[in-house]
Amino acid sequence: MRYFSFFMFIFALLSACSDNSGSPVNDEPEKNIVPIKGFVFVDAHGQSTFLGTDVSGARQSDMPQMESFFTYDFYIGEHEVTCGEYNALRKDAAAKCEGLYGDNSPITNVTFYDAVLYANAKSKQDLLDTVYTYTSASFDASGSCDNLTGLVFHENVKGYRLPTEAEWVYVASQGWNPEKGWNSINSEYKFHDVGTSPANEIGVYDMAGNVLEWVNDWLTYFKKEPVTNFVGGADEGSLGERVVKGGSYRNEPSTTNLHSRGDVYTVISSTKGDYLGFRLALGAIPNPTWLDENGSVKESVVKSQVAIFEMKRITGTFESKLVFRNDLASNLSFIDFGSGVISVVEIDDTQKAYHPDVSPDGKRVAYSTGVEGMNGPSSVYVRNLDAKGSDLVKLEVENAAIPRWTLLENGDTAIVYVSSAANNKDDATFATMSTWKVPFNNGKFGKPQKLFDGAYHGGVSLTKQIAVSGARLLRARVAPRGKTVFNGIDTVWYGGEQACNVSLANDGSDRTVFLDFGGKTGAEFVGQSYRTHERLLVADVKGNLIQSVAAPKGYTFDHTEWVLGGTNYVVATLANASGAHEKIVLINLSDNSVKTLVEGEELWHPCLWHSKNNYSSEELDTDSAGVYYLSSAYYSALELRVKMQRFWEERDSITAVALGSSRTMFALHDKSIKSHHMLNMAYSAGQMTGMSYLFIHYVLNHLKNLKVLVLEMSPDFLWYDGFSTWINVIYNKVPGFKYDENHEFWVNGLPEHFVDAVKVTPRPETALQHPYTLEDFLLPDNSWGFPVFLKDSTDSPKNSPVFEENYLYFKYVIKVARTLGIKVVVTVYPQHPGYAETGSFGVYGPKRSYAMDIIDSVKAMDVILFDENKFGAHDYTNEMAYNVDHLSTLGAKQFTRRLDSLLSELKLDK
Structure with missing residues (x-):
């Protein structure tokens, strides 16, 4: 095409x-x-x-x-x-x-x-x-x-x-x-x-x-x-x-x-x-x-058919990754379900990559340049499971194929591989092959060690009782009574009939899944004849058939592998009548169901990994706990999700917190504040409904050492209602806040593993429209540009119920904070100085006279006003701005330095 x-x-x-x-x-x-x-x-x-x-x-x-x-x-x-x-x-x-x-x-x-x-x-x-x-x-x-x-x-x-x-x-x-x-x-x-x-x-x-x-x-x-x-x-x-x-x-x-x-x-x-x-x-x-997201042409488009929560229900955790070979593009691709979005990332490379296997921690992938059943040279590589496939490492041996990760008794990781992936039908030839193990830690291979003769690339069991191999025979190396597989006996299962795509369970059950060629043994077990690869077969530790699953009508199975970390799931490809591998599916051996995960033109060698960190318990529902971001929520939920994780992790040491909108988020670099351990909890479109919610239910309940509250005053945002800026875009879109609310915000203590659960909830890492990282929230240096008006300043009447409600929230937060002895610094952020020549306070209004009245009223409160806008008479230069109402990195440096100086001089209430 x-x-x-x-x-x-x-x-x-x-x-x-x-x-x-x-x-x-x-x-x-x-x-x-x-x-x-x-x-x-x-x-x-x-x-x-x-x-x-x-x-x-x-x-x-x-x-x-x-x-x-x-x-x-x-x-x-x-x-x-x-x-x-x-x-x-x-x-x-x-x-x-x-x-x-x-x-x-x-x-x-x-x-x-x-x-x-x-x-x-x-x-x-x-x-x-x-x-x-x-x-x-x-x-x-x-x-x-x-x-x-x-x-x-x-x-x-x-x-x-x-x-x-x-x-x-x-x-x-x-x-x-x-x-x-x-x-x-x-x-x-x-x-x-x-x-x-x-x-x-x-x-x-x-x-x-x-x-x-x-x-x-x-x-x-x-x-x-x-x-x-x-x-x-x-x-x-x-x-x-x-x-x-x-x-x-x-x-x-x-x-x-x-x-x-x-x-x-x-x-x-x-x-x-x-x-x-x-x-x-x-x-x-x-x-x-x-x-793709980097602007490169996608030779083959892969479309996902599974949702984040659906995968979470299957695996028990948000931490799961599907890796496969996109054969048309000749590259490895993967989906990180823990990111919260379904995006297929392709590692653009000219290298051959077959039989990928994900490391136990989910951070790396091993693969070989040779494929099962084919003779010839092959190498094993390991690389990071990221968009660039960074830190590529080659196993420097003469020949290595079909790697599988394993954990050693001391907790280190190793890779089991075979010296050849060639056809195993001939006994003498198979005896010249061998199975090896090599340590892999800190991004480096150790010294390879031969395990035994025979290329058992289907896996070596955790119990050390069995090793298996396929293509063309189903071979097994079985440990004698009281011995281990290292002293095992080589045997051929399945009556010597053709078998391939062999995979040994990684859950200790020592079950083997494989595909056959419509053989007599399989037909007798199933009770009817079938075509090549039309049935997935499961054998027990003795090689006896115990289960069979039919492929969906019009398709046959290929590339079968046990799910890593799972107990009763197998991942496979589906080939159509023409032999094209159109789908990757998940086979549930508990009910023989087959679910499509992704569709494409030629998808090979899937590997589905998930973490074993399932923190769910009677006290902790991980479908909701700490889930402060989902792709159906606005992007501001992602910003707040990052802040909430820091909130829970650092709650015992935080002494200052900032609440506000994106103006606060980009202007105040909390990591540069030296006078306090500060957390900037501001998020885009943050308004008094959301700000007061966070303050009353989280900040007051859990920041026991809080001394200072930095509270944004943006007069224009007082005319934006809480439904459009908090309730309908974040609060109703994610389960985490309601879950906390239903548990009285954990005032009596967090359940075990709550913070661990928060860490693994969905979180994308980047966004195209976001010229900042989720670690520092700093915008590039740009300019003020030209003053623009996205709202008529006359659309902000003083008698607005929305304004009155927001202003009431604002005063309430200050009153509660001061009652508890918390110093309150009210910040006003610089906007385009050109607004001083107009009748509008800024990009969203209101009338300048209204804004003056509001800021004058703040001066009369028991707060410290830190007004860096000064109705346009500020010293934030063009280079310090990103746009009309946000500071750039250079501007944030000046704002943060000045605020830090102010905070260091405060005499804190006892």
């Missing part, structure tokens, strides 16, 4: 380069265009568009500029999906337009999943196949869909779907003019009925303004070289970020452009906003190009 895509790209490139001012040569037959009500036909075949930008200062995820060609045509909605259209099809959905909005208003406050369900509903209405499939759906308290488990996009199906980013940009570029769309200058900060601003050159409305729009793509980096039929990221990557396009009624025309791919905050599939809607597209996408 990749070769076809390449030649189509060359054809498109040659035809497009002849004349940039006109349409390229198109040798397609005359099109039979079928009119579809509400949709515009887009003649894109042979055309191209440019995605991203090379403009200095743009987001990294918007760079570099990449040209994308099309080898197909499609339809796109004339306008954004309206309330009337949405309500008519999604009759079961609570996220409807009611009350203030008419039928012609764009539907907003819908998740990506809501848009997917609408697209499927429209496909069904028009008797088309659905483009999206999933295994289950979940909905939030408002009725919006917040997760579709096992969601798969079938790009080759002709049905309704969201447009790809490339399709969207191509259509939008046909007469792009943000000045004519509904924007912050002419919209009165509200969306308008669809089609009430001018259409572009091909008759499509509202692409530059009105509401921001979902597109189909996972966010990924671009590449410099052109691509064809671009469909975005291959999977959800490190944080499950989505692409949104177009700007909205609250954006200025000068900041609305074709290359932007995100919003002010990171966008994931469960994001909602009153300025975020969508439109549909129609048409299959042939030979698509997917990119």
